[in-house]
Amino acid sequence: MEINLDQTINSGQVFLWKKTGDTWYGVDGQNVFAASQTKAESLEGDRIDFFRKNDNLEKILKDISKDLTIKSAVKKFSGLRLLRQDPFQCYISFIVSSNSSIQNIRSSLYRICEKFGKKTTFRGTKFHLFPEPKRLARASNEELSSCGLGYRVPFVKKAATSVTENEIDFDFLKKSDYQTAKDALLGVFGIGNKVADCILLFSLDKLESFPLDRWILRSLQNYYPGRFSFDGKTLTDKKYQALHSELVQYFGKYAGYSQQFLFKMIRDENQKKWL
Template structure:
């Protein structure tokens, strides 16, 4: 099955990507990628399998295809893939993402890279890498504020310090189970259920993670009005966990793939902007 780069990159998983001609360029931690439909190259050897080529997609798609809605989404966006991102960049990116648009998230992250990241040149184009945890942890509130972070400044600062001081160990989070990893992330100031689930799904190999944001809630109301409801207008922590458990029970251990197809489909139906 061939990956569709436009579908995959324009699916709310990554923000530091731009398209020049037919080629996508993206910053991932201390690496830079160039990707076209024919070739994927990187500044450093891609040992993390960023595009998850090793995933058994036939098995995964069969596993998640529980109903017509998902079957149609898989057919329509058959080239959509989950990405395996640099954990620190993903962690900061989704802390920055809370209550914001893709365009604003992207702008803030580019400012963070320009201000605190190392410069590099790849395939004749200049890039700023994502800053190391220690560099971001040393940043002043004023410096962070100049990146357009608003009320998220203390969240980003404390999150970076947690990694720099080894209170958050991404290698451990990758190896441990979903529940332990999520509980660990939720202890970080500024991380709630949805942000934790995004970090777990997009960078820590927790494919049962099913991030619930307003778009996913809208998709569940649209496509599954009888099956997945949470009552009331506010999704409390308790309701979030109950709904998440129900979704994982229904979609199975690759539920995160289902979430990505639903997210892509509902935003495209509403003609929302991507990168």
């Protein structure tokens, strides 16, 4: 089963990607990728299997296809895949994403890279890599504010500091079970349930993670009226956890793939912009 890069990159998982001709160029931590439908190259090699080529897609898609809605989404977006991102970049990206649009998230992250990231050249093009935790941790509030972060400035600074002080250890979180890893992330100032679930799904191999934002809640109301215990009101922590458990029980251990198909489908139906 072949990946469709347009569907995958334009699905809300990543932000630091641009398309030139038929090639997508993206920054992932201290690496840069250049990928087309026929070839993928990277500055530092693909040590983490960024495109998750080793996932058993046939098994996963069969497992999540519980109903006609998901079957239809899988058919429509058959090349949509989850990505395995650099954990620190993913962590900061989704803290920045809180209550923001994809275009604004992207703009802020590019400014962060330009201001704090190392410069490099790949395939004749200059890039700014994502800053390392220690560089972001020592940034001043004024420097961070100039990146368009608004009220998220202290969140980003504290998140970076949590990594430099070993309060957050991504290698440990990858090896941990879902709930242990999530509890650790929820202990970081500025991280709530949805942001934690995005980090877990997109960088820490927790495929049962099912991020719940307003688009996913809308998809549940539209495609599964009355199926799940969501009354259309604001999700408290308790309600979020209960709904998440219901969704994982329904979709199974690869529920995160289901979430991505629903997210892609509902936003495309509403003609929302991607990258």
